[in-house]
Structures are given as C-alpha cells and as structure tokens.
Amino acid sequence: MTGGRVRLAAVVAALGVVFAFGTWAAWDFVIDDAFITFRYSANLADGHGPVWNVGQDPVEGFTNFGWMLWLSAYAAMGLDLVVVAKLTSVLLGIGVLLMLLHHARRSSGLVAAVVAGACFAVFLPTYFHLGSGLETMAFAAVVLRATIVGLDVLAGREVRPWEPPLLLLVAGLLRPEGVLAVLPAFAVWLWQRRRSREALLWTSLAAAVGLAYFGWRWSFYGQLLPNTFYIKFGNLDSGSRWLELTAAMLGPLALLTAVLLWRRPTRAAGALLLGVVAATYATYAVSGPTMDYVHRFAFHAFPVLCLGAGLAVGSLGRRWAYPVAGVGIVVWTALAGVVPRDLPTIVNYGEDLRRAHVAIGQGLARADVPRAERTLAVSDAGAIPYYSGWDSIDYIGLNDEAIARGGDRTSIVRRAHPTVIVVTSTSPVLPDTAYGLRVSEATTGYLHVAQLKMRDGYWQNVFVVPQWATQVASAVSHSGEEAMRGHDPGRYDKTLGRWFDRLRGRT
Structure with missing residues (x-):
C-alpha cells in the first residue's frame, strides 16, 4: 500500500471513530414530529392510505412524502419505525461522509478531504439529525449528491444521464422545496447536455412522474401545498432571524467556500456550491421555519458547505495556509455545533x-x-x-x-x-x-x-x-x-x- 493510501485509510479510520462515537452518544434522541410521519406510514401500510385519521377526510400533515413512503414498506413488515428511520439515516450519513472524502480528495487532494470530512464529523448536530427519525439526513445527502454531480459536469467527468433527473425527483418527493435546492446543479447538467436526446428523455420521464405525483396529491388531499405550510411558513420576521442565526453559525464555511471564486480554475465550482446553498436556504429565509431544533433546516445544505470549505483549503497555493485555514475552519465548526441555545434540551x-x-x-x-x-x-x-x-x-x-x-x-x-x-x-x-x-x-x-x-x-x-x-x-x-x-x-x-x-x- 502506497503512502497516500495509508494516509487516506488513517483519515477514514479516524473520522469513522468520531462518527461512530457521535452516533452512539445521540442514539437516544428522536423528535416528536417524526411520529407524525410514522402514523401516516403505518396507516398506508395497513391499507388505509396516507391519512391522519382512518376513515376521515385526508389531510397532508407531513412534508416528506418520499420518506413516509420509504418507512411504510417497513411498517408493512411490522418493524419498529424508530429504529428503521435511525438506521436509514446512519447509513446515509456514512454515505455523506464518504462522498465528501472521495470528491474532495479527487478534486483537491488529501488535505481537502480531511477538512471536508472533519467539518461534517465534528459538528455535533449531525448526530442528532441522524437520530431524529425525520428525513433531514436523507435530504442533505440528496442535495450533496446532486451538487457533486454538477461539479463533475463542470470538471468534464462522465455523468450517468439518468442520475440528475432522478435526484431532482427524489429531492422533490423528500421535501416540497427540494426541487429548488437541487435545481442549480440540475440546470448545469441540463445546459451542458441540452443537445443530448438521452438527457432530454430522462428529464421528460422525471418531469412526467413528478407531475403525476403532484396531480395525485392535489386530488387526494385537496390542497396545493401540504397542510403544514399553512402553519409553519410565512413569517418574514422569523425568516430574517433564522437567516441571522444561520449566518452566525455557518458564515465562516460560506466565506471560505467563496475563496473558490477568486481563481478562474475554481470559479465555476465555487459559484455552483454557493448557488446550491442559496437555493436551499431561500425558502427558509423568506418563510421562517418553526421547530428548527439545532439548526435542522440549515443542515440541509451543511454537507455542501463542508465540501466547499475542503475544496477551498485545497485550492490555497501556499503551504502555510493549509494548516491555518484547515484547522481554523474545523475548530470553528466544532464550536458552532455546541453553542445552539436549544442543545441542552435536545440532548435529553x-x-x-x-x-x-x-x-x-x-x-x-x-x-x-x-x-x-x-x-x-x-x-x-x-x-x-x-x-x-x-x-x-x-x-x-x-x-x-x-x-x-x-x-x-x-x-x-x-x-x-x-x-x-x-x-x-x-x-x-x-x-x-x-x-x-x-x-x-x-x-x-x-x-x-x-x-x-x-x-x-x-x-x-x-x-x-x-x-x-x-x-x-x-x-x-x-x-x-x-x-x-x-x-x-x-x-x-x-x-x-x-x-x-x-x-x-x-x-
């Protein structure tokens, strides 16, 4: 085994230990909101459809149809949905960590991989979002994967023609605003492949499935948007406060990612990364999401910012800048994860x-x-x-x-x-x-x-x-x-x- 592979294996092992410990420490956590989705999943599995009360007028009291559908398959098997949701999120969390390590190392070297993976692994809220029972980690994984696909397109790498449309569809099923979050990366791919019949075919197929789903849920529930949107969203003042808190926590990650804009070879990648973050956060900034424990909604684009920080550190030309920027951003991210005001409540x-x-x-x-x-x-x-x-x-x-x-x-x-x-x-x-x-x-x-x-x-x-x-x-x-x-x-x-x-x- 070469020296580079040895170092990479050591990094993976070290971050794996941190990830395993964090998962163990937060394993008791599950959020009450997750049981709303579980109830819909159980009713669907029992043959009553995705309803809140069996036999009554359907109401869409959840915003994660794809997650609800996934869990309903396990509800039909009689499995504990709390455990299923946790294990699914843990596996997806491992996938996120591996995606960060692989793409950052491939694009900018081992130092970039260390920074990207470490930021994700040392951020304490990561593990509470793993255990919450909600779709948070699944949505973050889809947004990150779509972003990496977009970066691959910019780098001239081969991209499977079915993957970007599928990611767009899955993101929209996981959360209504998911299409907006994945749209920048999808748009980059579609523009680059605009003359490809195969790309247009897969895009049309995904659009047809998405429109069919939208038409069905509108017909079934009788509302354009999930019922929860009429309760949780629409407060501009709350959205402004949410944006301020998010900027205070993740601002340094975003600023470091912006370093990519300074150099021509990395400018397009930096613009895509920041565009994904902006598109993901736009809905929350103008609506003020409630029930935002330990920055749940900000976490949707958090892995993208981790990747951006890693790539930015890897792009620095001077050797002294590597440890200063890399260690600094990892320490900041770790500290940002332990200062949320609601953390003492959430851990118990x-x-x-x-x-x-x-x-x-x-x-x-x-x-x-x-x-x-x-x-x-x-x-x-x-x-x-x-x-x-x-x-x-x-x-x-x-x-x-x-x-x-x-x-x-x-x-x-x-x-x-x-x-x-x-x-x-x-x-x-x-x-x-x-x-x-x-x-x-x-x-x-x-x-x-x-x-x-x-x-x-x-x-x-x-x-x-x-x-x-x-x-x-x-x-x-x-x-x-x-x-x-x-x-x-x-x-x-x-x-x-x-x-x-x-x-x-x-x-």
Whole structure:
C-alpha cells in the first residue's frame, strides 16, 4: 500500500471513530414530529392510505412524502419505525461522509478531504439529525449528491444521464422545496447536455412522474401545498432571524467556500456550491421555519458547505495556509455545533419524550376504552397519537385543515368532544390558554386525571370525560411508572450535565 493510501485509510479510520462515537452518544434522541410521519406510514401500510385519521377526510400533515413512503414498506413488515428511520439515516450519513472524502480528495487532494470530512464529523448536530427519525439526513445527502454531480459536469467527468433527473425527483418527493435546492446543479447538467436526446428523455420521464405525483396529491388531499405550510411558513420576521442565526453559525464555511471564486480554475465550482446553498436556504429565509431544533433546516445544505470549505483549503497555493485555514475552519465548526441555545434540551429530549409523550400514548393504547370512544385532542401531534392509535384532533393544526386555515381551536375541540384532551403547560399550574386552546372552556365537564412532567418547564396534563376517567387514569399512570424505571428517574434539568451523566452510565 502506497503512502497516500495509508494516509487516506488513517483519515477514514479516524473520522469513522468520531462518527461512530457521535452516533452512539445521540442514539437516544428522536423528535416528536417524526411520529407524525410514522402514523401516516403505518396507516398506508395497513391499507388505509396516507391519512391522519382512518376513515376521515385526508389531510397532508407531513412534508416528506418520499420518506413516509420509504418507512411504510417497513411498517408493512411490522418493524419498529424508530429504529428503521435511525438506521436509514446512519447509513446515509456514512454515505455523506464518504462522498465528501472521495470528491474532495479527487478534486483537491488529501488535505481537502480531511477538512471536508472533519467539518461534517465534528459538528455535533449531525448526530442528532441522524437520530431524529425525520428525513433531514436523507435530504442533505440528496442535495450533496446532486451538487457533486454538477461539479463533475463542470470538471468534464462522465455523468450517468439518468442520475440528475432522478435526484431532482427524489429531492422533490423528500421535501416540497427540494426541487429548488437541487435545481442549480440540475440546470448545469441540463445546459451542458441540452443537445443530448438521452438527457432530454430522462428529464421528460422525471418531469412526467413528478407531475403525476403532484396531480395525485392535489386530488387526494385537496390542497396545493401540504397542510403544514399553512402553519409553519410565512413569517418574514422569523425568516430574517433564522437567516441571522444561520449566518452566525455557518458564515465562516460560506466565506471560505467563496475563496473558490477568486481563481478562474475554481470559479465555476465555487459559484455552483454557493448557488446550491442559496437555493436551499431561500425558502427558509423568506418563510421562517418553526421547530428548527439545532439548526435542522440549515443542515440541509451543511454537507455542501463542508465540501466547499475542503475544496477551498485545497485550492490555497501556499503551504502555510493549509494548516491555518484547515484547522481554523474545523475548530470553528466544532464550536458552532455546541453553542445552539436549544442543545441542552435536545440532548435529553429522547429520554424526556419516552416518559411523557410515549408513556401517555402507550397508556391510552392499553386503556379499556371501546374503539368508538377512542378520540383524542392534543397539541403535540406526534408520539401520543402514534402510540395510542386513537383518532386525534391536532389543535396546533398541522393535521387539521380547519385549524390551519384559522379556525377557532376551542370551538373545534368542543364540537368534536373527544374522550381525552391533553394540555401542555409550563408548570404544574394549568395555563389559561395552550397553543390557542382556551383550556378551562375546552375542558369543562372533563376530569383532570394525570399530570406527567417531561422536563423542567414542560408538563402534559390529561383530561378525560367522566365515563372513562378511571380506565384512562389507571392505564396512563401505569405507563408513566414503567417509563421511569431505568430512565434516570427524578432528573428533569435542561443541562448538558444530565446528558453526560447518562452517557457515563451507559458505558
């Protein structure tokens, strides 16, 4: 084995160790939103179609159709979707790391590969996005692959004619804004191959499939966009704040990538890389995405910035610039990954979710309540509806068209008169309103049978109609007690220290 291969093997091994440790450290994490997708996947696997409540008017309460479809195949096999989603993302994360190493080394040498791979591997949020259960890593992998294909076209390398159209299609299926994120790289390829009948044929085929899907979902759900867009997007002030936070975190990576613009041989590559980042972030900058834990939406183009930083370092002509720029950007990226304000909450989130949301959902599933009476209203429309299997009103509105369009939450819940209402509070004292629900009005005639603490400042309160109060109270209390066994009972603090203590206990 040559010296270059030995060094490359050492780099791969070192980054593999970092990646494996990060994956292990964040393995407990899963986000509540992922269970929304899981519910749609399970209903599709059971033959009911991708619906929130079986037998009711379909509503598209998710933004990741391709991810939902992928998981539905495993739901049909009876597999645990949490584990499937995590393992899929881990494999895709490994793929991202290998793509970064391979392309950066091929284009600019081993130093570029080290920088690109290290930035990805030392960024702590990488591992929480691996374990979240959502499509975050899958989408980031598709955006990166499309970018590399575009770079290959600029470098004159051979590109399979079916790959760019397929990547465009998959990106659009994974997220509605995916087409925009992949479009710059696709446009480069299509312009270069504009006289190729094969390229036009594959592009036409992908367009036909995409239009057929769009027509089907519009017909099936009756809305131009997923229902969640009417809740989560549209706040320009929030978008401006999102952009400021993202620039503070990833600005140095983008600035280093911009170094590629200074030299003619790398100018086109730099423009493509920055164009992909701009296209990916444009939707979020003008809409203000919510539920953006540890920079989830910024992560969609994060591997592209890692690649850009690696290529930029590799393009520096002076030897002293290699270690200065390379070490500097890797250290910055590592520090940027540990300073998000919500990190102390996120590192403990999986454990907290199990002893509150999961416990309530599993308790409701066990409760001796007739099928016709299994109706629920909840603000956290994830693990509770998924594990319970009950028909659910999501009074935030992600899975409710009337609420998403501005309907009065309290009136809608009152008319439905569900058997159980779950109310979130920031203390043991019940709030006057919770996510727009007027609590005392909505729960009039109900009994408050359980209160489960998720973490400091976050409680779930269970209200039940008197007829089924005893059954629900017993089942939920039993599930809550089970969840506390072996899961750090008594610790609710939002601190990194609690996470470190749990990791030490696991070792």
